[in-house]
Amino acid sequence: MNKKLMESSLDFHKKNKKGKIEIHATKSISTRKDLTLAYTPGVAFPCIEISRNNRNSYEYTSRGNLIAVVSNGTAVLGLGDIGAFASKPVMEGKAIIFKKFSGIDAFDIEINEKNPDKFINIVSSLEPTFGGINLEDIKSPDCFYIEKKLQEKVNIPIFHDDQHGTAIVVAAAVLNWIEITGRNIRKVKLVVSGAGAAAISCTRMLEKIGIRRKNVFMCDSKGVIHSNRKDLNEVKSVYAVRKENLKTLSDVVQDADIFLGCSVPKVLTKEMVQSMSDNPIILALSNPIPEILPSLVEEARSDAIICTGRSDYPNQVNNILCFPFIFRGALDVQATEINDAMKIACIKEISKLAKEKIDFIVYEEGWNQGYLKKKHPIIPNLFDPRLIMRIAPAVAKAAMISGVAKKPIENFAVYKKNLRNYVREGYFFMRSIFLAAKRKNNIILLTEGESEKILYCIDNIVHMGLSKLIIIGRKSVIKNKIKKLKLKIRIDKDFSLINLDEKNYEKFLNKYFKSSRARKILTKNDFEKKYTYLTTLIGSLYLYENRVDGMICCTKSYNDTNDIKLITDIVGFSDKKMTEKINIISTPNTNFFISELKDDENISVEYLKEMISIVLKKVSFLHFLSDIFLPSLEDLKDFNLDLQNRVFDLISVFRKYYPSIRITQKKSCEIDLLGIARNKNISDVLLFVPKKISCKINFDLLKTFDVSESTVGSILVGTNKPVHICHKKNSVQCITNTCIYLMA
DSSP: OOHHHHHHHHHHHHSSSSSSOOOOOSSOOOSHHHHHHHSTTTTHHHHHHHHHOGGGHHHHSGGGGEEEEEEOSSSBTTTBSOHHHHHHHHHHHHHHHHHHHHOOEEEEEEOOOOOHHHHHHHHHTTTTTOSEEEEOSOOTTHHHHHHHHHHHHOSSOEEEHHHHHHHHHHHHHHHHHHHHHTOOTTTOOEEEEOOSHHHHHHHHHHHHTTOOGGGEEEEETTEEOBTTOSOOOHHHHTTOBSOTTOOSHHHHHTTOSEEEEOSOTTOSOHHHHHTSOSSOEEEEOOSSSOSSOHHHHHHHOSSOEEEESOTTSSSBOOGGGTHHHHHHHHHHTTBSOOOHHHHHHHHHHHHHHHHSOOOOOOOOTTSSGGGGGOSSOOSOOTTOTHHHHHHHHHHHHHHHHTTOBSSOOSOHHHHHHHHGGGSOTTHHHHHHHHHHHHHHOOOEEESOTTOHHHHHHHHHHHHTTOOOEEEEEOHHHHHHHHHHTTOOOOBTTTBEEEEGGGTTTHHHHHHHHTOGGGGGTOOHHHHHHOHHHHHHHHHHHHHHTTSSSEEEEEESSSOOHHHHHHHHHHHOBSSSSOOEEEEEEEOSSOEEEEEEEOOOTTOOHHHHHHHHHHHHHHHHHHSOOOEEEEEOTTTTTTSOHHHHHHHHHHHHHHHHHOTTSEEEEEOGGGOOHHHHHHOTTOOEEEEEEEHHHHHHHHHHHHHHTTOSSOSEEEEEESBSSOEEEEETTOOHHHHHHHHHHHHO
């Protein structure tokens, strides 16, 4: 076991609040009136309405957006029968995925009961609480019986994800493989390794899309399932073949078109792969070690398409592609079940998306390695933001057509627009900038080329087709890090390098120190001691000489005063001798542009006017602003009296020059961030506030909308050339977004 991973995981689960989930209130309870409405006596009225008709529970409670993730822990992936208590971290993780990918609230419920009938009685009694139930990690064959009987007892969807989630993604992959290879699905030979819940369900689903049962050969731990075996249960016996000479996997895999592995590691050999038919598909889904490694398949033959269950290989079969979105569609029409029509609708949309190019996806460390080497993309990227917007409507429509929807959707155009709220924050904002960047494709220089985060950022940019990047660093160090991180980017192919090993930068130092204005800031000794100053200097000179169109420099502290002085000394100011930083935080409905007013007692109203003008010019280039919030007198109490007295004149001036923008002066504590973000009439907002208030607003926004950090951070405005500063805690996503912004 990976000791480092184990320690990191244990720390992750126990730090701060224990576990991974908590409950948030959706209604404010801050006054006596609120309490009267939320609890007694006001709560009696929705209770009465629900007692008249149980379906009113969807109108007056959270039931319509709430599912249960239910398990008894008898078949946890990679761990086996570990029991209900030990399965809880897995179920909490599932609940997080529901929330993050589709906005569905989920409670994890671990039931300490292995008797199937008792388990069914317990779970069915939960129907009044939930709009759907996701069964998880229940051993075979109990899972088949439990799901079937539960669906007969309740009028909400029951979905065993280990069965159907995997089956749906596998079926989508097979459909695309059929199209690529031009095969007749009725004639393909399917060999299945494994006879558990996932294997059986995948095989059933493949039959539903056209594979004939007589062409299916299934193996379990004892070999081929054939009719002479006396140890077969009812589920396995359906797939028993009558050919007694077929005993082992190697016997049946010869001339197979499809290998489906839901079993154990390394059961498929190179020799077996070589014996398969032309252009086969190999779905090796055992985790974490597949039935055969992709590298071995490539050694055996070049015409095979391979899928695994791992994120670091191409064509990942991951249930996340399915279960959040199929439940979203089912809940939104109050479906009574998830039937075959809904599953097939999901299969078709996943299949279509895999064939459509996705242009803008930003990954965190390590996620995109497998996607760069796809020979045939037959499974979409699980971070594709279009998944929810395509699968949920298709599933909802299938539920309506098949007659299991209790609340049909009347306007699908509006419904699809509302689904945007569940897409990752900042996607639509950044995609518009990405499209502009693709048209211009400016050359950007990144000063910290030896940073792992910067290398991941380059990986992202290259993957998107935006490859005009230059980095600074030592070639030897960068090559080793690319190899260590298993990235596919290549020096001089995907990006250019200013190689510090060759010390060609000496001419830049000499040129810099010949300038008398420069010596006021940093000495040559400073550069020799501090690597960051050196790379920032080189980058600034490249920018000054128009060798690049923009620069991202990095600082290891939040005090970037010297960096900014160095940059402006070389690059210069755009107009007035002032710079400002803007952070951008995107929420589903509103983009917040947050600019900091320096805490300076001598700041004048003229300075404030010029600074706001510079910021407005930059922001309005990006997006249409609907509102500006300026600091109140209370917020300006630490500033000089002239500024406090004349701030009203400033508001009048801006109202004259920007009549279409609402300009408001409010105390920072009175700014209703949640209300602004949910107001459909407010598009983009500029908040111009003192630094200490800016920090609080940033924190409140990130906490309220569960965003890890700014969508784009530390945009430096007021410089003569585009420059941005990234700090050591900025994520790969934030740095990548900032780089794309500079390219636009």
